[in-house]
Amino acid sequence: MKVLIVGGAARLGPHVIRALEGEHTLRVTDIVPVETQHEFQQVDIASPAEVHGAAEGIDAIVNCSVEREGRRRAAFDVNSRGCYNMMRAAVSHGISRVINTGPHFTIQGNTYTTFDYEINPDVPPHPSTNPYALSKGVGQEICKVFTENHDVHVLTYLFYEFRDHNNPTLRGDHPFAISWRDAAEAIRLGLEVDLATLPSRCEAFNIHADLPHQRFSNEKNKRLLGFTPQDRLEAMWQRR
Known part of the structure; x- marks a missing residue:
């Protein structure tokens, strides 16, 4: 499969490249140059052309x-307009599979996390209210509308905190964390899943480790993607 990676220089990008490069032909893009052995194009995701x-x-x-910073225009250019440009390109070129990424509060904002537990990714979207969350929420809604009107599937992967599985000094207790390698493995599996087995053309997934907090649920990943995280990140929450 020939895979376009948008945002190859972003935090997750290099890990995804590493996970996919043995099985797929990659075209890596970013607004800044990326040192890679794969085909590279310098692309501004805010540019339709x-x-x-x-x-x-x-x-x-x-x-x-x-775009995580508080710059409103940049946030909407990358996180919202970028999704629109990506989906237009997918439809134009007959691309049937898109994996989109964002923070969990793209869908599960403060109105959920303040009160609830076992929050699943299929709850009605209630993004948080900062520019990052709102712009990602708009981008996700754009993806959903395209799937309702075109023959294209979008798998939305929700993340929050990434950790290095090799770091023995992990600390913190965030209930939505995952190792970099597990995050990339989830994306690899998303490229392999039979799209006909998914309940709809737009599905969201909570991509996090099996953590004891039970604030969020990742059961859907195991059921639909066959994804079980290998890193439990015990150092985050076990006293040594």
């Missing part, structure tokens, strides 16, 4: 691009 050109001849798109 550049995204359309990058998607030519592609079988699947993985969107790792992100």
Whole structure:
């Protein structure tokens, strides 16, 4: 499969490249140069023409691009308009599989996390209210609308905190954490899953380790993607 990775220089991008490069042909893009052995194109995701050109001849798109800072225009250019450009390109080129990424509060904002437990990714979207969350929430809604009107599937992967599985000094107790390698493995599995087995053309997944907090649920990943995290990140929550 020929896979377009958007945001190859983003935090998750290099880990995804490493997980996919043995099985897929990769085209890596970012707004900044990326040192890679794979085909690279310098692309601004806010540019419809550049995204359309990058998607030519592609079988699947993985969107790792992100704008986390509080700059409203940049946030909406990358996180919202970028999704629109990506989905237009997917439809134009007949690409049936897109993996989009974002923080869990794209869907599960403070109105959920303040009160609830075992929060699953299929709850009605209630993003948090900062520019990052709102712009990602708009991007997710754009993806959903495209799936309702075109023959394209979007798997939305929700993340929050990433950890290095090799770091023995992990501390903290965030209930939505995962190792970098597990996050990338989930994306690899998302490229392999039979799209006909998914309940709809737009599905969201909580991508986090099996943590004891039970604030969120990752059961759907195991059931639909066959994804069970290998790293439990015990050092985050076990006293030594």
